[in-house]
Amino acid sequence: MSSMSRRHLMIAATGIATAAVSSRIAFAQTAAPAAAGPFKLDPLTYPVGALEPHIDARTMEIHHDRHHQAYVTNLNNFASEHPQIATMPIADILGSLENVPEAIRTGVRNNLGGHANHTMFWQIMGPDGGKPEGEVLAAIDRDLGGMEKFQTDFNAAGARQFGSGWVFVTVTKDGKLAIENRPNQDSPIMDGKRALMGNDVWEHAYYLNYQNRRPDYLKAWWNTVNWNKIAERYAAAKAGTLGV
Numbered sequence: 280m281s282s283m284s285r286r287h288l289m290i291a292a293t294g295i296a297t298a299a300v301s302s303r304i305a306f307a308q309t310a311a312p313a314a315a316g317p318f319k320l321d322p323l324t325y326p327v328g329a330l331e332p333h334i335d336a337r338t339m340e341i342h343h344d345r346h347h348q349a350y351v352t353n354l355n356n357f358a359s360e361h362p363q364i365a366t367m368p369i370a371d372i373l374g375s376l377e378n379v380p381e382a383i384r385t386g387v388r389n390n391l392g393g394h395a396n397h398t399m400f401w402q403i404m405g406p407d408g409g410k411p412e413g414e415v416l417a418a419i420d421r422d423l424g425g426m427e428k429f430q431t432d433f434n435a436a437g438a439r440q441f442g443s444g445w446v447f448v449t450v451t452k453d454g455k456l457a458i459e460n461r462p463n464q465d466s467p468i469m470d471g472k473r474a475l476m477g478n479d480v481w482e483h484a485y486y487l488n489y490q491n492r493r494p495d496y497l498k499a500w501w502n503t504v505n506w507n508k509i510a511e512r513y514a515a516a517k518a519g520t521l522g523v
């Protein structure tokens with residue numbers, strides 16, 4: 280049996296519905312009504328105002344507690360009819376969307392992609408995030424032309440994204456970096472890659488404070504980046520253990 284067939288069987292088997300979903304299940308914030316189900320919204324690990332003045336507290340609150348919560352709620356609704364979507368690692372599902380039942384495939388693409396992208400996003404931001412150094416800085420110098428060019432190119436890619444989407448730094452297993460855009464809630468995981476880091480350029484990420492000035496948001500966002508976390512993600516990517 281091919282590995283694809285095996286994976287198809289794995290995801291097609293209904294099996295146990297909800298129990299062993301994630302080892303890092305956390306309680307959703309009280310501000311966000313948490314629907315019952317296997318998918319959970321992790322709380323932020325810093326206060327909603329921690330990224331001010333670059334990202335305001337109200338934007339963070341609405342973004343996390345409402346937008347991200349909506350993806351999680353939608354996933355729990357899908358899981359009530361198709362419990363198998365909660366029994367595999369998120370990256371495995373996003374990496375083989377063709378095996379998801381057709382009736383929910385687009386919904387899973389959008390909502391599980393959104394769940395994965397935002398989970399990464401909250402992680403790679405934070406107060407006192409340090410600075411790029413060590414292996415990550417060496418990879419930026421080698422693959423992205425150094426910090427100044429990297430930031431210029433990343434901001435340009437984010438500004439160019441038409442409509443809603445993301446700008447990512449993707450990382451391969453051998454540690455090679457590249458700047459890549461994705462529309463909507465698509466994730467590099469869908470192409471067998473991983474996101475080292477990324478910035479959300481949906482209007483909901485910045486509109487309250489920046490309105491139509493996406494380039495200003497892109498520029499200010501660098502002040503929120505948690506380089507310590509990115510160093511951890513880089514090491515995990517090279518070890519083959521980076522999930523979302």
Ligand SMILES: [Fe+2]
Nearest residue numbers: 346479481484
């Ligand atoms: Fe978002």
